[in-house]
Amino acid sequence: MNAEKKVALTLPDGSVREFNGPVTGMTLANDIGPGLAKAAIIIVVDGEQWDLSREIIKDAHVSIITKRDEEALEILRHDAAHIMAEAVKELYPETQVTIGPAIENGFYYDFARKEPFTPGDLEVIEARMRQIIERDEEIIRSEMPRDEAVEFFKSMGEEYKAEIIASIPDGQPITLYRQGDFIDLCRGPHLPSTKYLGSDTFKLLSIAGAYWRGDSNNEMLQRIYGTVWRDRKELKAYLLRIEEAEKRDHRKLGREMSLFHFQEEAAGMPFWHPNGWTIYTQLEGYVRRKQIEYGYKEINTPKLVDRKLWETSGHWEKFREHMYITESEEQIFALKPMNCPCHVQVFNQGIVSYRDLPLRLAEFGSCHRYEPSGALHGLMRVRSFVQDDGHIFCTKEQITEETEIFCKMLLDIYKDFGFEKVKVKFSDRPDVRAGSDEVWDEAERCLIDAVEHVGLEYSLNPGEGAFYGPKLEFILTDAIGRDWQCGTHQVDFVLPERLDANYIGADNAKHRPVMLHRAILGSFERFIGILIENYAGRFPMWLAPTQVVVTGISSDQDSYVEQVYKKLMEAGLRAEIDLRNEKINYKVREHSHAKVPAIFVAGGREAENNSITVRRLGSKNQETLDLSDAINKLVAESIEPDKQ
């Protein structure tokens, strides 16, 4: 013992524990207390996560991580992936394992196997995982020289693993983890044994295809997704959360509320029903007013444009496979996939003076793009859509201010839908780009300055800018915590050049304007999809397709109900009348399911004294009001947020 070097470990509270020689995390935990030893899963040694069984041979700052710690979930999820791989290898030995990381809410593992996995297999695999957990297999770390490791996995028929090892840079140790008969290449760290993963804290969710190494040129593997939590309660809560999200699915609500539909003959192109179109036109009117407020001029440009323009703009070369092309009298046209070239055409009419800049042109531009069939997803990814598109033509000196104004406008609009939290991603120059470094330096600086001025925090997307300029992406968070990238703001030095846009400067010479491409909603289709899910179909009064339904208790009140309906319509409300021969219970139930925000009920009493009983969606309370008061209240509530 004395021959060994002493090891002093500093704990997070600053206290130091000394040991006569190398010590494992588990020994340390036991030394501190048996409770901790039981709860411990890994140890952080000088900022690096280590297995508890690994010997610490020199002085270090350490902290023991238990199941309760934030980092624990990732470890548990990663281990679940290994346990699943072990189960799959036991059940289907012909399967090759590839990679299986922890991800948000869970994990996946990609397998190479001819036979497809079925949903039934998931249950079998899950049952075997529980057995492996019960076996409480010790998870043992070891290192192996790289060539030996390659040979080792090759000899087991694990070609993919061998390929991964071969691609690990020289000098990095190859670590293996063994649990039972299963050995996997892994960076670690792992739990001390399989039992640390609770047998009722995980669930396998789905099977999906995934390309080897994420490259569509490679073969497709089978991916199994699972979710893992600290305990049974957290798991149940998560599964409930998935269910709740499914209830909000805009495709389901779109059908139930008759907002829109899709059909085979126009895949990816929505057919808007009266209810959905009401939401759409309300939204459009709102954005139109906002655009006027922020100094835009609205225009409208052709949907079908000759190929020559797309050749000049560069789209024919870069974007052709996404464009719908048609021919008429030997002329080739394309449905516009973007509005920018047309906006430059408007800018180019007549002569623009520097005094006219910045010129802000907006269009609710109807675009078509041929999206890959597998990408289509309800309203969220469509082939025909309308952008709240805008292009600002300005001088380089105006970029910062214009960007600032745009950020303020975007925040202003998002706030009206309850989206208070907005994240910003800044994408700077890509490797392949147009324009000099000086121009990029300046443009990037302008965007950052603007974002900082309005007090937004941003994260960097290195090299993700467009080839024609840097960009900002704006991400909102919906009512159930999901992020959606909607807004975008891009600097473009190239298109004005290609389409020969100029203005006359104070020096009486021609100059090239800068173009800023920008959108706030992105597309109306997608934004409405997001709104449907955000509100769970319960739209605020100003957007609700039907704002109020008026109905009677019995047919004796029919004529009064008709009077009320007439007054509601005269007040400009989107009202419906329900004179069906049904009981009030039935009608309340049905209109509640339809998510109508207000139900006006008239019985004998109300008809008698010119009042109405109001029931609001989501509440069982009823309130009887004087009819004109009730109508005034609804009218007030229906005012669009920008008019309040």
Added chain:
RNA sequence: GCCGCUAUAGCUCAGUGGUAGAGCGCACCCUUGGUAAGGGUGAGGCCGAGAGUCCGAUUCUCUCUAGCGGCACCA
């Protein structure tokens, strides 16, 4: 586009090698009922499209189309 699954009434779904069924919705009748389903009767289907096997296909096989879960894509 790729892998897997799915396609039956307006919706949700059951079912069968001998051309179909439920619930809800819809229509009509009875019921006039005070806030989340009153009762009865009835009408609805080329079982996604095309081809093949078979005496016979909604059912089995293949192709296509669309949808779903992912992957890739989102310039």
